[in-house]
Amino acid sequence: MDKTKLKSRVILCSLLVILVVIWQFLSEKGMINQMFFSSPKAVWQDLKEMFGSGYIFPHLKVTLCAAFLGLFYGIVFGTLTAFLVGNNKVLINILEPVFVGIHGLPLLALGPLFVVWFGIGMKSKIFMATINVFFLVFFNVYAGVKDVDVQLINTLKLMRASKLQIMLKVIMPSCIPWLIASLKAGVGAAVLGAIVGEYLGASAGLGWIIQTAGGYYNITRVIACVLVLMVIMFILDAIVKKIDKSVLKWRPSVDKS
Numbered sequence: 129m130d131k132t133k134l135k136s137r138v139i140l141c142s143l144l145v146i147l148v149v150i151w152q153f154l155s156e157k158g159m160i161n162q163m164f165f166s167s168p169k170a171v172w173q174d175l176k177e178m179f180g181s182g183y184i185f186p187h188l189k190v191t192l193c194a195a196f197l198g199l200f201y202g203i204v205f206g207t208l209t210a211f212l213v214g215n216n217k218v219l220i221n222i223l224e225p226v227f228v229g230i231h232g233l234p235l236l237a238l239g240p241l242f243v244v245w246f247g248i249g250m251k252s253k254i255f256m257a258t259i260n261v262f263f264l265v266f267f268n269v270y271a272g273v274k275d276v277d278v279q280l281i282n283t284l285k286l287m288r289a290s291k292l293q294i295m296l297k298v299i300m301p302s303c304i305p306w307l308i309a310s311l312k313a314g315v316g317a318a319v320l321g322a323i324v325g326e327y328l329g330a331s332a333g334l335g336w337i338i339q340t341a342g343g344y345y346n347i348t349r350v351i352a353c354v355l356v357l358m359v360i361m362f363i364l365d366a367i368v369k370k371i372d373k374s375v376l377k378w379r380p381s382v383d384k385s
Contacts, residue, residue: 198257
């Protein structure tokens, strides 16, 4: 780790500690209403209770399963669709306005339809996560397809390369950076889709815990679950960055001098 990153992390950790100390002080002195803001001590106790009793683990499993399946399906279908329509002007002229329109809709607006179609079980959550990831991946990979050097493709055609060879040897490798970029945003989109699905109709999952706790004004549990989600996102982001570095080693590094 270089000095700049280390310094940034030390500053971030220091700010978080200061924020927690101020929050706890204001709570103890009654300067903020604990019914609405809780306190770090209460949140910590709730986290220990949920993890110590094992209560949270089945809910974590439900949310992560829905998110990962949605991420997988979204990446697969988004990538395949982008490759299929990327060089077909007729198809892209038909599908692009439809995709833009659907992608612009709030997920909460589509959620009730998915719940009606697929029920309140795992299917609706997976579908919401998939839809949320699909458009991110599609538009990123499609941009990658359009960014491929046309002269290179024309040269390969003159050399009698088949469409499959051009796809496998030129287009797909060129789209890897775009796919990795969409993966970074797609992880968060998948978790968001799963959580929204649990909000709208579920009997398990972190979103269900948050929704239920909020209904009973249990702000401590809401904050505790939000912190768990933040830690999950931090871990997933670190994993994606590792994948980015390992898969795209060929990229030139930025000269810091």
